[in-house]
Amino acid sequence: MDVPWLDRIQLAAWVRVAALLEVLPGTLDGQLRRDADVTLFEYFVLAMLSESPSRSLRMSELAAQTSATLPRLSHVVKRMESRGLVERRPDPDDRRATTCVLTDGGLARIEEAAPGHVAAVREHVVDVLTPEQLTQLTGIADALLRSLDTSGGMAAMYRRYDGAAG
Amino acid sequence: MDVPWLDRIQLAAWVRVAALLEVLPGTLDGQLRRDADVTLFEYFVLAMLSESPSRSLRMSELAAQTSATLPRLSHVVKRMESRGLVERRPDPDDRRATTCVLTDGGLARIEEAAPGHVAAVREHVVDVLTPEQLTQLTGIADALLRSLDTSGGMAAMYRRYDGAAG
DNA sequence: ACCCGGAAGTTGTCCCTACAACCATGTGTG
DNA sequence: CACACATGGTTGTAGGGACAACTTCCGGGT
Numbered sequence: 001m002d003v004p005w006l007d008r009i010q011l012a013a014w015v016r017v018a019a020l021l022e023v024l025p026g027t028l029d030g031q032l033r034r035d036a037d038v039t040l041f042e043y044f045v046l047a048m049l050s051e052s053p054s055r056s057l058r059m060s061e062l063a064a065q066t067s068a069t070l071p072r073l074s075h076v077v078k079r080m081e082s083r084g085l086v087e088r089r090p091d092p093d094d095r096r097a098t099t100c101v102l103t104d105g106g107l108a109r110i111e112e113a114a115p116g117h118v119a120a121v122r123e124h125v126v127d128v129l130t131p132e133q134l135t136q137l138t139g140i141a142d143a144l145l146r147s148l149d150t151s152g153g154m155a156a157m158y159r160r161y162d163g164a165a166g
Numbered sequence: 167m168d169v170p171w172l173d174r175i176q177l178a179a180w181v182r183v184a185a186l187l188e189v190l191p192g193t194l195d196g197q198l199r200r201d202a203d204v205t206l207f208e209y210f211v212l213a214m215l216s217e218s219p220s221r222s223l224r225m226s227e228l229a230a231q232t233s234a235t236l237p238r239l240s241h242v243v244k245r246m247e248s249r250g251l252v253e254r255r256p257d258p259d260d261r262r263a264t265t266c267v268l269t270d271g272g273l274a275r276i277e278e279a280a281p282g283h284v285a286a287v288r289e290h291v292v293d294v295l296t297p298e299q300l301t302q303l304t305g306i307a308d309a310l311l312r313s314l315d316t317s318g319g320m321a322a323m324y325r326r327y328d329g330a331a332g
Numbered sequence: 333a334c335c336c337g338g339a340a341g342t343t344g345t346c347c348c349t350a351c352a353a354c355c356a357t358g359t360g361t362g
Numbered sequence: 363c364a365c366a367c368a369t370g371g372t373t374g375t376a377g378g379g380a381c382a383a384c385t386t387c388c389g390g391g392t
Contacts, residue, residue, distance in 0.1 A: 003285040008327075010292045013300045015327040016307035017291065018210070021191050022233040023314050026350085033350095039378080044184070060340060067188040072379060074342055079378090096340045096387045119169040125183065126176045128313040129306060134179045136302045140295060141182035147294040148189050161174075161181040192380085199380095205348080226370060238349060240372055245348090262357045262370040 024124065031120045036113035041066065042080060043117060045073075046110040049086065049102035056101040058091065085109055190290065197286045202279035207232065208246060209283060211239075212276040215252065215268035222267040224257065251275055 006014060029040040038046070048065045049055055057065070063073045077100055080086045085106035091097035129137065172180060195206040204212070214231045215221055223231070229239045243266055246252045251272035257263035295303065 003281055003288060005284060006287070006292065009297075009300060009304075012327045013304045013307070014287055014291060016304055016311060019233050020307050020310055020314075021187065022207075024310070025187050025191075027314055030350090041188075041378090058340090067185045069380080070341065071343085071381075075379080078342085094340080094388075098341065115169055118171060121172070121180055122169060124313050125180060125310060126172065128309050131175075133302070133306050133309070134175060136299070137306050138175075138179045138182055140299050140303050140306075141179070141186050143294050143299070144186055144190070144291060145182060147290055148186075148193055161178045196380085207348090224370085235350080236371065237351080237373085241348080244372090257370095260358075260370080264371065 027124060028117070028120055032113060032117055035116045036109065038109065038113055039076075041068070042076060042085075043110065043113060045076065045080065045100075046085065046102065046106055046113075049100065050107060050110055052102075055107070056099050059098045059100055062100055080106070193290060194283070194286055198279060198283055201282045202275065204275065204279055205242075207234065208242060208251075209276065209279060211242065211246065211266075212251065212268065212272055212279075215266065216273060216276055218268075221273070222265050225264045225266055228266055246272070 025040065032038050032040055032043055036043075044066045045062065048062060049057060059073060059077070060070060062077075063070050066073065068076075077086060077088060081088055084103060087101045087103055088098050089101060091099050126134065191206065198204050198206055198209055202209075210232045211228065214228060215223060225239060225243070226236060228243075229236050232239065234242075243252060243254060247254055250269060253267045253269055254264050255267060257265050292300065
């Protein structure tokens with residue numbers, strides 16, 4: 001464990017990234033909670049389901065697409081089910097599996113939440129960067145995710161959103 | 167609230183950032199918890215204190231430097247105090263204020279934790295990017311933080327770490 | 333047919349965070 | 363001096379996430 005310390009340039013980058021990690025999620029999460037009574041993570045769940053042709057996904061796949069662990073997703077989906085946003089039904093083919101289905105109420109909720117969320121993402125992320133920085137950011141995030149995602153689980157998720165640096 | 171939806175390039179960037187926000191904190195936090203029994207946030211607290219000349223900071227300033235709210239910091243510091251990592255003492259000048267002091271045990275703890283943490287930051291962030299990307303990232307994070315930090319509180323924090331894009 | 337390993341989910345528990353309410357002290361203004 | 367208001371901080375509580383244990387089920391080998 002004999003690792004060289006970070007130099008000035010590296011430290012400058014890391015400190016800013018760390019601050020970002022601390023602040024950005026809270027900002028977006030707060031907006032969604034206040035305006036649509038949904039967590040940022042719950043929003044992702046709704047989004048992934050709504051973009052599925054069948055409006056449904058298996059729990060394990062949903063977990064992969066939202067970068068979450070299965071236990072966490074299970075808890076969240078249970079709460080969402082009690083609020084009528086999704087439904088869980090056992091898969092007849094594989095009786096271990098559970099399919100998570102987006103309800104009409106859930107669809108309505110995300111359609112209601114989307115404009116405000118997009119506005120927040122624009123305000124705090126997209127619109128404060130130049131187009132050049134945006135493509136740089138895509139490349140950077142790609143590199144970081146590859147090093148984090150050893151199991152390759154979430155490759156499927158963002159591969160669908162295949163921008164300039166896909 | 168009539169906001170244009172994100173185009174392909176913007177969406178590609180945002181989806182990757184969102185995934186990063188979900189995964190990176192957990193990775194770094196997990197490493198510190200396992201190897202040093204400290205939270206990522208607690209590590210920052212120790213780091214900010216250890217870099218202060220007096221090894222102490224007022225709560226409000228410590229909160230600003232760690233991008234945290236005061237209630238959160240208060241809870242965390244209380245727990246850390248019970249573990250002997252820091253001490254709290256009232257400020258004689260302003261009797262509302264509380265000064266947080268790093269103990270010898272706290273200093274030992276962060277010195278013990280630092281190598282592993284730096285290794286993780288290198289492995290997952292610094293070393294997977296080219297030097298060019300690293301300076302790009304600094305500029306990007308700077309722009310984002312400026313838009314998030316309306317109160318200007320954390321400017322003080324990362325201004326100290328003044329790299330190429332300072 | 334049986335057994336064993338692994339995959340899919342669920343549940344329980346503990347810790348952490350956000351939010352709001354609250355207390356105490358300082359500061360400015362008439 | 364008295365008042366209102368702001369500042370610094372703590373506490374209570376409710377809710378979300380991490381981790382580990384457990385159940386059920388599939389599949390391959392013998």
